[in-house]
Amino acid sequence: MDSEFSPLASPAPQGRAQRREFLKRLAVVASSSALLADLPWWTPLRAEPVGNSPADRVRLGLIGAGTRGSFLLANLLQTPGVEIAALCDDYPPHLEAALAKVKGARGFSDHRQMLDMPDLDGVLIAVPLFLHAPICLDAFAAGKHVFCEKSLAYSIAECQAIADAHRGSGKVFQIGHQRMFSPVFLRALQLVRDGRIGPITQMRAYWHRNGNWRNPVPASGPDPSPFPSLERRLNWRLYLDYSRGLMTELASHHIQVANWFLDAHPVSCAGYGSINYWKDGREVYDNVNVVYRYANGTQVVYDSLISNRFYGMEVQIMGPEGTIEAETGKIFSENPPPAPGIVQLINGIEHGFFSAVPIGGPSWVPELKKDTKGSYLVQDQSTDDGTAISMAAFANSIRANKPIPGMMEQACRSGVSVLMGHNAMEQQQEIAWPEGFRE
Numbered sequence: 001m002d003s004e005f006s007p008l009a010s011p012a013p014q015g016r017a018q019r020r021e022f023l024k025r026l027a028v029v030a031s032s033s034a035l036l037a038d039l040p041w042w043t044p045l046r047a048e049p050v051g052n053s054p055a056d057r058v059r060l061g062l063i064g065a066g067t068r069g070s071f072l073l074a075n076l077l078q079t080p081g082v083e084i085a086a087l088c089d090d091y092p093p094h095l096e097a098a099l100a101k102v103k104g105a106r107g108f109s110d111h112r113q114m115l116d117m118p119d120l121d122g123v124l125i126a127v128p129l130f131l132h133a134p135i136c137l138d139a140f141a142a143g144k145h146v147f148c149e150k151s152l153a154y155s156i157a158e159c160q161a162i163a164d165a166h167r168g169s170g171k172v173f174q175i176g177h178q179r180m181f182s183p184v185f186l187r188a189l190q191l192v193r194d195g196r197i198g199p200i201t202q203m204r205a206y207w208h209r210n211g212n213w214r215n216p217v218p219a220s221g222p223d224p225s226p227f228p229s230l231e232r233r234l235n236w237r238l239y240l241d242y243s244r245g246l247m248t249e250l251a252s253h254h255i256q257v258a259n260w261f262l263d264a265h266p267v268s269c270a271g272y273g274s275i276n277y278w279k280d281g282r283e284v285y286d287n288v289n290v291v292y293r294y295a296n297g298t299q300v301v302y303d304s305l306i307s308n309r310f311y312g313m314e315v316q317i318m319g320p321e322g323t324i325e326a327e328t329g330k331i332f333s334e335n336p337p338p339a340p341g342i343v344q345l346i347n348g349i350e351h352g353f354f355s356a357v358p359i360g361g362p363s364w365v366p367e368l369k370k371d372t373k374g375s376y377l378v379q380d381q382s383t384d385d386g387t388a389i390s391m392a393a394f395a396n397s398i399r400a401n402k403p404i405p406g407m408m409e410q411a412c413r414s415g416v417s418v419l420m421g422h423n424a425m426e427q428q429q430e431i432a433w434p435e436g437f438r439e
């Protein structure tokens with residue numbers, strides 16, 4: 001372990017019974033750190049602890065009860081002061097499964113009817129990408145607070161429309177980029193701001209899986225409309241009418257982290273994508289590579305593929321003094337303290353340096369990945385990925401009726417960046433940040 005980096009004291013006991021304690025501790029972390037004071041979206045977590053009075057209750061509805069919606073629901077059911085008042089899904093099996101989990105919630109197949117409920121404070125939107133903007137706009141028009149899953153929207157014009165509708169609405173808006181609420185990523189940012197790795201000179205992120213990225217499709221089921229088939233309904237992320245593939249579904253998380261850590265949006269990007277393995281009728285690329293260029297000369301290099309999982313997923317933040325691997329939750333010094341002499345000697349013999357290298361000393365050794373173990377950023381490796389905390393933040397900001405500052409900027413920056421990446425690959429040309437975009 002690189003001794004110069006000490007991990008953040010564990011903020012996160014786990015489990016349902018400890019959730020309240022967990023949130024209280026996070027509130028302490030949030031109020032005690034100079035860095036967190038700079039993160040406006042943490043403001044709601046500094047609010048007073050939630051009581052049991054009806055005035056503290058926040059009534060929420062969920063639109064889209066698929067994979068992610070179900071996970072949000074599980075977290076909301078553990079969030080103090082939250083009442084799940086309504087559930088909406090236009091696919092009956094998903095709606096029925098969700099209703100079975102929440103006593104007393106009203107069920108809807110049309111989100112507009114749900115938005116007519118006068119006593120509903122806010123909604124969470126976890127539908128396919130192409131529906132994010134229309135449903136967000138309906139929700140703002142109905143005067144509701146909105147949590148929208150990532151990525152912000154299907155097109156840059158729709159990102160702008162959501163930002164415009166939100167501006168001046170006085171309503172809370174939150175985006176489903178949970179790393180903004182992750183203790184590990186916050187600790188990483190703190191160390192970066194403290195200069196532990198020097199200035200960020202490059203970021204590299206990747207997300208590799210090995211699988212066809214398909215959901216199983218039953219032989220028959222309810223009428224899939226407005227989708228033309230059950231296959232398209234359940235596997236919407238593979239078709240360009242509904243999704244922008246790996247960029248919006250996976251890359252958006254790490255590009256949000258890049259923009260957040262660099263405190264900027266990219267000025268342009270270029271990239272290539274293709275379908276080189278899963279040639280099964282899908283329309284979205286199964287491997288993508290995009291390089292983003294920032295005004296200060298830093299580049300963010302991103303790639304994703306779904307035909308090899310050896311490297312898994314990571315976001316690497318690099319500077320002249322060190323490297324942070326934020327998904328693993330570790331920091332590595334460029335110059336770790338030297339190992340004791342005897343260990344060095346044994347290492348040298350094991351690696352064959354002494355038989356391969358002339359007596360006068362090595363003139364060159366292979367510049368392979370450094371074999372240092374690094375230090376953990378936080379002690380408790382089982383900490384929440386940020387989703388549970390982000391649910392508490394959404395509820396608290398609605399309760400206080402205070403929109404979360406900075407959130408739409410984060411949503412727009414990552415939402416637009418991944419669409420730039422998609423456009424760069426489709427058009428095979430460099431794509432610039434859209435001039436005049438208002439976050």
Ligand SMILES: NC(=O)c1ccc[n+]([C@@H]2O[C@H](COP(=O)([O-])OP(=O)(O)OC[C@H]3O[C@@H](n4cnc5c(N)ncnc54)[C@H](O)[C@@H]3O)[C@@H](O)[C@H]2O)c1
Nearest residue numbers: 064065066067068069089090091094126127129149150176
């Ligand atoms: N933050 C994260 O880590 C994370 C992880 C996974 C997915 N997501 C996001 O969540 C969203 C949903 O993804 P998913 O994996 O849950 O997809 P999914 O297909 O499992 O779920 C989507 C649900 O929306 C429902 N739906 C479709 N049209 C609807 C409509 N008009 N009204 C109401 N419901 C409708 C579908 O029936 C389905 O139940 C996507 O935007 C995705 O990018 C975020």
